[in-house]
Amino acid sequence: MDDLIAKAIDKAEKGGASFAEVRVFGYKYETVSTRDGQIESCGIYNDRGYGIRVIKNGAWGFASTAVIEENTVDEIAKLALKEAEATSKVQKNPIVLTEEPIIKDKYKTPYKIDPFDISIEDKIEILKLSDQIIMEKGDVIKSRSNGMSFYNVYMDYGNSEGTRITQEELFTGANVSAIAIANDNQSRNEGLFEMRGYEFIDKFDFEKTSDYVSKEAVILATEAQAPKSQRTNFILEPFQLGLTIHESCGHPTELDRVLGWEADFAGTSFLTLDKFGSNYQYGSDKVNLVCDPTMPYVLGHEKYDHEGVAAKKFDVVREGIFKGYQSDRQTAKIVGLENSNGNARIARYNRVPLVRMSNLYLEHDPEGPKDLDALIAETDEGIYGIGWKSHSIDDKRTNFQFAVQIAYEIKNGELGQPLKNTIYQAATPEFWGGLDMMTQEWAIEGLGPSCGKGAPHMQAMWVSHGGPYSRFKDVNIFTG
Amino acid sequence: MMSLEQQKELLLELSEIALKKVKNLGAEAFVNASVSKQFATRFSNSEVLQNYVDFQRNFSLTVVYNDKQKSTSSTNDLSEESILNLAEYVTKIAKLVPPDPMYPGMLTEKQQYPKLQLNDPNAHNIQPDDIVDKISGAIIAGEAVDQKVEGVSGNFLLVDGYSLFSSSSDVEVIYPETAIVTTLNTQAIQGDEESRSNSDFGSRTFTKLDMETESQEVAERAVNALGATSIEPGDYEVVLDHQAASTIMLMTSMATSSMQLISRRSFLNDRIGQQVFDDKLTVINEPHNPELLSSRPIDDEGLATQSFPVIEDGVLKNYSFSRLHAAKLGAIPKGCGFSFFGRSIGFPFASVMKPGNKTRDKLISEVDNGLLVTNLHYTNFVNPPLGSITGMSKDGFFIIKNGEIVGSAKNMRFTDEIPRFMKDIDIGQELRQPTSMMGIGGMVAPIRAKSFKFTSKTEH
Numbered sequence: 001m002d003d004l005i006a007k008a009i010d011k012a013e014k015g016g017a018s019f020a021e022v023r024v025f026g027y028k029y030e031t032v033s034t035r036d037g038q039i040e041s042c043g044i045y046n047d048r049g050y051g052i053r054v055i056k057n058g059a060w061g062f063a064s065t066a067v068i069e070e071n072t073v074d075e076i077a078k079l080a081l082k083e084a085e086a087t088s089k090v091q092k093n094p095i096v097l098t099e100e101p102i103i104k105d106k107y108k109t110p111y112k113i114d115p116f117d118i119s120i121e122d123k124i125e126i127l128k129l130s131d132q133i134i135m136e137k138g139d140v141i142k143s144r145s146n147g148m149s150f151y152n153v154y155m156d157y158g159n160s161e162g163t164r165i166t167q168e169e170l171f172t173g174a175n176v177s178a179i180a181i182a183n184d185n186q187s188r189n190e191g192l193f194e195m196r197g198y199e200f201i202d203k204f205d206f207e208k209t210s211d212y213v214s215k216e217a218v219i220l221a222t223e224a225q226a227p228k229s230q231r232t233n234f235i236l237e238p239f240q241l242g243l244t245i246h247e248s249c250g251h252p253t254e255l256d257r258v259l260g261w262e263a264d265f266a267g268t269s270f271l272t273l274d275k276f277g278s279n280y281q282y283g284s285d286k287v288n289l290v291c292d293p294t295m296p297y298v299l300g301h302e303k304y305d306h307e308g309v310a311a312k313k314f315d316v317v318r319e320g321i322f323k324g325y326q327s328d329r330q331t332a333k334i335v336g337l338e339n340s341n342g343n344a345r346i347a348r349y350n351r352v353p354l355v356r357m358s359n360l361y362l363e364h365d366p367e368g369p370k371d372l373d374a375l376i377a378e379t380d381e382g383i384y385g386i387g388w389k390s391h392s393i394d395d396k397r398t399n400f401q402f403a404v405q406i407a408y409e410i411k412n413g414e415l416g417q418p419l420k421n422t423i424y425q426a427a428t429p430e431f432w433g434g435l436d437m438m439t440q441e442w443a444i445e446g447l448g449p450s451c452g453k454g455a456p457h458m459q460a461m462w463v464s465h466g467g468p469y470s471r472f473k474d475v476n477i478f479t480g
Numbered sequence: 481m482m483s484l485e486q487q488k489e490l491l492l493e494l495s496e497i498a499l500k501k502v503k504n505l506g507a508e509a510f511v512n513a514s515v516s517k518q519f520a521t522r523f524s525n526s527e528v529l530q531n532y533v534d535f536q537r538n539f540s541l542t543v544v545y546n547d548k549q550k551s552t553s554s555t556n557d558l559s560e561e562s563i564l565n566l567a568e569y570v571t572k573i574a575k576l577v578p579p580d581p582m583y584p585g586m587l588t589e590k591q592q593y594p595k596l597q598l599n600d601p602n603a604h605n606i607q608p609d610d611i612v613d614k615i616s617g618a619i620i621a622g623e624a625v626d627q628k629v630e631g632v633s634g635n636f637l638l639v640d641g642y643s644l645f646s647s648s649s650d651v652e653v654i655y656p657e658t659a660i661v662t663t664l665n666t667q668a669i670q671g672d673e674e675s676r677s678n679s680d681f682g683s684r685t686f687t688k689l690d691m692e693t694e695s696q697e698v699a700e701r702a703v704n705a706l707g708a709t710s711i712e713p714g715d716y717e718v719v720l721d722h723q724a725a726s727t728i729m730l731m732t733s734m735a736t737s738s739m740q741l742i743s744r745r746s747f748l749n750d751r752i753g754q755q756v757f758d759d760k761l762t763v764i765n766e767p768h769n770p771e772l773l774s775s776r777p778i779d780d781e782g783l784a785t786q787s788f789p790v791i792e793d794g795v796l797k798n799y800s801f802s803r804l805h806a807a808k809l810g811a812i813p814k815g816c817g818f819s820f821f822g823r824s825i826g827f828p829f830a831s832v833m834k835p836g837n838k839t840r841d842k843l844i845s846e847v848d849n850g851l852l853v854t855n856l857h858y859t860n861f862v863n864p865p866l867g868s869i870t871g872m873s874k875d876g877f878f879i880i881k882n883g884e885i886v887g888s889a890k891n892m893r894f895t896d897e898i899p900r901f902m903k904d905i906d907i908g909q910e911l912r913q914p915t916s917m918m919g920i921g922g923m924v925a926p927i928r929a930k931s932f933k934f935t936s937k938t939e940h
Contacts, residue, residue: 029821031821031822033823035742036742038578038580038582038583039550039577039578039580040822040823041552041821041822041823042551042552042573042577042822043551043552043553043554043570043573043821043822044553044569045553045554045555045821046553046554046555046556046557047555047556048556048557049556051532051534059528060529060530060531061531061532062530062531062532062533063532063533063534064532064533064534064535065481065534065535066535066536066537066556066557066558067481067535072481075481076481079533080532080533082607082608083531083532083533083608084531085608086531086607086608086609086611086612087528087530087531087608087612089609089612090527090528090612090615090616090619091527091528092526092527093527120573120576120577121576124576124577124578142744143742143743143744145743179743179744179745181744184865185744185745185865187743187745259524259525260524260525260631260633260667261522261524261525261529261633263524263633263665263667263676264524264633264634264635264663264664264665264678265635265663267857267874270940350518350534350536352522352530352532389862390860390861390862390863390870391858391860392858392859392860392870392871392872392893393858393872394857394858394872394874394891394893394938394940395857395858395872395874395891396938396940398938398939398940399872399891399893399936399937399938401862401870401893401895401935401936403862403863421863423862425893425935425936427938455522455635455663456520456521456522456635456636456637456661456662456663457520457637480862480863480868480870480895
């Protein structure tokens with residue numbers, strides 16, 4: 001791709017661009033899934049192309065095509081320049097980017113087994129066994145589904161500053177779901193992703209996961225009670241903690257949202273610029289929220305972002321104090337940062353980069369209870385919530401309301417009655433201000449390509465979050 | 481680069497090649513494919529952030545073997561070699577997957593596809609300058625409304641191209657389509673206080689897209705939303721303006737999808753013929769209405785689209801089925817199959833609400849003590865079998881006293897059950913088409929609901 005990239009940059013510069021970047025980007029996605037014992041989907045989806053983004057007369061222009069051939073470069077570059085020229089007529093503030101190191105590198109995320117080498121028959125066999133395990137739980141199970149998915153994402157990036165990067169990511173996901181109907185109609189599911197190859201299918205363990213998912217679906221439909229409305233201690237496991245981080249910390253610290261660039265769709269942020277550097281108290285002094293895409297194997301892992309900036313670990317919240325935004329080269333420059341934090345990402349070749357989450361998590365407490373059992377033993381009364389069921393948050397990311405799939409009462413340091421339809425609602429700083437205990441044990445969970453952002457073309461991004469089992473005090477719990 | 485017309489011919493040629501190849505391999509197949517030119521713009525704080533252009537293409541092939549085995553894959557590489565490889569691969573997989581005894585096989589019944597005018601013949605000639613001029617006009621018009629208007633934000637998308645369905649059962653339908661969708665979001669500021677208002681709208685014809693008038697209305701609403709006071713959560717009478725009503729109708733439509741029936745998670749399960757809603761609510765799926773951006777002659781499974789009532793006088797009349805779901809549930813599909821990554825669900829993607837005979841202002845005038853809700857944000861099901869949903873008010877939340885808007889309120893969260901609050905409603909007479917991100921259209925009128933539960937509040 002070097003020739004195409006070089007030609008495109010040359011063409012853009014000769015056409016008056018002060019900056020040009022080219023992304024050859026594509027993915028191969030395989031999905032195999034079943035519903036109620038029958039194959040629901042089984043196939044491969046290929047999407048690839050390249051895009052040229054230029055700055056001319058201080059304005060951005062972008063054009064793309066699915067035809068990755070050198071003979072298309074002249075026209076695509078010309079169109080990108082034409083878009084920039086049109087924009088520049090109304091541009092008030094010229095685009096300026098942070099200066100970043102020039103990088104020349106090739107990187108491939110590590111994996112053991114290429115999932116695209118595994119036969120469809122083998123994959124279906126695993127899903128059939130999983131389905132059988134769910135079905136064995138009896139007539140109360142009314143609907144069953146499961147699946148696995150594999151993504152190979154590659155990017156060849158080059159810009160007019162001299163950066164050239166080839167990056168290839170491989171990630172795998174698996175999911176199981178059961179719906180049980182008896183006294184109530186209830187669902188339970190588990191779906192996880194990691195930046196690994198087919199070896200993740202073993203780690204996910206369809207047999208074990210199918211067993212507990214279906215057992216808990218039955219418990220929910222037959223014996224679980226709705227919780228009474230109360231304010232109490234609330235413990236979250238790493239996945240649901242991760243979703244809570246995603247919505248209440250991840251999105252409000254995206255710098256493009258803060259600048260109002262997402263107001264038309266996703267919303268803005270309560271973490272306005274005046275709170276940056278002002279020791280704003282985001283949560284209790286136990287809250288250390290860190291963005292670290294350099295961590296291998298987690299779904300948000302990457303070595304470089306999609307503007308060619310090296311991924312880095314940085315604090316978003318440290319000891320409860322708001323410390324930093326997620327940014328790209330343009331937004332970082334606007335607020336006076338020396339460098340981008342490396343959060344520019346695209347979901348397809350024909351999309352412009354946006355500020356996106358990668359791997360954002362809550363640091364564990366090395367002096368906290370060892371594990372979940374120890375944390376529950378430390379809790380006189382409260383509720384332990386597991387798994388995502390429903391989520392909603394306001395446009396500034398302060399008022400959220402999430403429901404968990406299954407919960408358990410905690411009494412005198414022990415788990416008790418299973419609970420269904422358990423909802424927690426809070427204001428973001430109040431909720432994080434209540435974090436009072438965390439385990440040493442921690443996990444990062446991949447949410448899959450499910451974070452939607454950007455209009456008019458929504459881009460679904462793969463992200464990971466998590467942390468320790470975490471206890472929040474005085475949380476508003478109710479049912480619905 | 482090929483023109484759209486040339487790409488249309490290419491799609492026809494490649495679909496023929498793919499279907500022939502699959503036939504030679506002993507299977508049947510159908511193709512869903514599209515090519516389009518897309519102009520997009522993101523703008524914020526009265527500045528254009530990014531203009532871009534893309535040539536979108538997709539070729540999806542579904543192979544059916546022995547009538548019961550099915551596989552789908554797709555590519556956007558429209559070379560002959562790529563399409564032949566695709567045909568070979570998908571056929572191989574279709575032969576490997578276990579048969580689904582309920583799959584109805586290839587569609588063989590002859591269909592009558594309507595001829596619809598769904599494109600703007602002049603769209604091919606639109607240039608980036610034309611789009612920037614239109615957006616600039618909207619920004620200038622919004623800013624001119626009041627000095628308190630701080631900035632106009634939004635996005636714009638024009639899609640112009642062709643969609644194709646063809647099958648080895650001798651079906652070949654290709655039609656041109658143009659859709660323009662846009663959003664305006666305007667910020668007003670007074671002292672330390674900020675407010676915003678929003679509008680999603682669209683058109684099939686570029687020259688008919690009146691962004692200036694809409695921008696003025698949005699700006700006026702943003703200015704009027706300044707000075708918001710905090711009110712207590714509780715049960716309020718509300719007027720749900722077009723965008724808010726559109727969210728409620730989208731959630732209701734989701735509950736009529738065969739996907740929700742198959743998974744047993746719909747609050748409308750087993751309720752055909754029942755009076756679930758107020759008798760003032762009638763919703764028709766009208767996929768031949770040219771004004772609807774989601775109208776089309778054919779669904780993703782090759783069935784001719786057709787009009788049918790979803791809800792009539794408050795009585796649930798029809799679910800929407802894919803062919804497989806219809807076979808499983810003993811129903812007849814009505815051309816509302818919607819496919820993604822090999823899965824097909826039924827969805828009433830072109831629903832139109834029957835308007836009432838009262839203006840929106842009249843609906844407001846009949847409220848003694850309530851709220852006008854412009855827009856709902858991040859609405860999700862809490863408990864689908866109950867129809868329980870939650871979300872936030874956004875972009876203009878106004879207090880109504882004695883039939884008049886007397887001020888603006890700080891946003892609140894609602895959590896309520898659709899079949900409860902839609903049981904006592906009135907419908908306005910002005911139909912509009914708020915566009916959605918999901919490509920699912922709908923024309924709605926404002927809804928006045930006698931009781932709507934707000935459960936918590938915010939500071940903005």
